[in-house]
Amino acid sequence: MKTEIIAIEGTTPGTRIELVALHFGEAGSGPKAYIQAGLHANEAPGLLAAHHLRERLTALEAAGGITGEIVLVPAANPLGFAQHVQGSHHGRFALGDGINFNRNFPFLVDIVAERAGHALGHDAARNRDVIRAALRAAISQVPCIRPAEYLKRGLLSLAIDADTVLDLHCDGEAEMHLYTLPSQAEAFQPLSRLLGARAVLTSTESGDYPFDEAISRLWVELARRFPDRPVPEASIACTVELRGEADVGHGLAAADAEAIIGFLAARGHLANAPQALPPALCEPTPLEGTEALSAPMAGLIVYHRQVGDWISTGDIVVEIVDPMDGHVVPVRATTEGRLFARAGDRFAYAGKRLGKIAGKIPFRTGKLLSP
Template sequence: MRTEVLDLPPELPGLRRTLTVQRFGEPGARPLAYVQASLHADEIPGMMAVVHLRELLLRMERDGRINGEIILVPVANPLGLQQRVLGGHIGRFDLADGLNFNRGFPALGEAVAERVGARLGEDADANVQAIRAAALEAAEGLAAVTPAEHLKKALLRLALPADLVLDLHCDSEALVHLYTLTPLSDLGAELGAELGAGALLLADVSGDDPFDEAVTRPWVEVAARFPEHPVPLACFSCTVEFRGTQDVADSTGAADAAAIVRFLQRRGVLAGDPGPLPASLCEATELAASEPLSAPVAGIVAFRRDLGARVGAGETVAEVIDPYSGARTAVTATQGGLLFARTSARFAMPGQRLGKVAGTVPVQRGSKLLSP
């Protein structure tokens, strides 16, 4: 393992922040896999998975079983890791401006297309190399002023050359579930089967420019702009939600790491037999068909259905109870589907997100399909 410590520009004189990068395998070997944890810095299950993944990779490296190269970023957000308010960890949003750390990544597709157009030809492999080079050039040219902008630029520069990109997160309370682009559904299904995912959510554009789309959408956009040239979708990127915030244990971390190893073996990054692919626990569904359930009023939250439950159209998933009168307001699903995520909060304000149901009929028709 080779460790790099990248300095991030300081926000204040005398303040040093760094990004630690751990590399396995021969530099420049293919396939290249990139794995980062806790871009939302208060989501710890991914960090635990990386702790166990690193141990597995160290053993495999000693045994000469790494065919490609693997980049690990165990803590992808040192800015959010240090944010505390009255003892509470705030790692999802930047306290400097309230922005979500996994939103607003630069959309590089147009810049990559402008740089690469004249370099494309009839050789698909040469086109892949040209697009990767153009993507790195575009990332290098990004303007960055705030600490979060510098962090995003650094993460993109690490991930853009990769063949496989896994961004490890978690929800409040949830089943394992995945987000990826619709054209990448086959690999998403393979990864989901290995991880035992309860939901696989697909979108062409999810809105708000999360990290995983920032590294894959340039390939889709270049291919669409230059249909006369062979342009493979040469980067698979996926957001992996490892259950809920409290699901941090060596047992789950070890199982998640072993599943990632098997996925990387199937993709040729690691040597060894991963065994038969487990049966998938879910069918892919459109992200637009993921129904957000919100509290219509303030009050105590009492869930009537457990995680993993199949709910029917019109069925009550939770009740919001007025603590003064005892009046109960039902929160219902408009269509049938799987309750794959819910909040850990047990008192809600009006409009607060309470849960998510993976359905089959699009219910979100706006341009932003992800949670804030």
């Protein structure tokens, strides 16, 4: 295992932060996988799963069990790690500018199309290599000023040429669920089954350029721009939501790491034969059909329904209680499906996201992810 340190310039003189990437196996000797945890720095389940993955990958490498290269970034957001303010940890947004750490990743389609489009031929594998060379060159030239921009460029430079990409997150209170492109749901079915996912949410574009789509969606977009040239979906990427923020324990994390190891084997990243898959616990549903319940006013959050409940249209899922004037406002579902996530705290501001229901019928458009 080789350790790579990427320096991130701080905002003030004398500050410099280090991003740590662990490289297992041999680069260029086979397929490449990339796994990161803690891009939202206060989401502990992925960070602990990465700790267990480090141990498993170290053992697999010693046994010659890695067919290509696997890159693990066990703590992807050292900037967010440091954002403690008066006793609270803020790991989702950069405190300096309020931008979500998992949004606004560089989307390199235009620059790669311009530089590599003329070189594309009729061999899909060669086109993949041409595009990847252009991607590696392009990411190194992305301009950066703010620390979060250095961080995003550093992470993307590690992952941009990987065949398989996993971004480990968690929700407030939640069941295991995944986000990916509709065209890649099939490829991630082994992961979904091994992890026991209860929702797989797919969208061709969820909005605001999250990390996974900055890698996966550019292949889809390049194929659209060059319809007379074969452009494969060479990189598959997925956001894995490892339950809720308090679901942190060695038992869960070790099992999740083992599921990811099983998926890496299924994808050909490991020398050992893939294991038999458990049955799927859900079918993919459109992210456009996921109802994001929001608070109509500020107040206390009182849930009527549990994570994992089946919700029917019209059901009261949660109430908002205003303790000042005594108002109690029910929040009803407008779709039916499984309630797979709820908020992690019990105070609502007006507009706060309160829960997510995996509905089957698309009805949302525009930006589909939580702020």
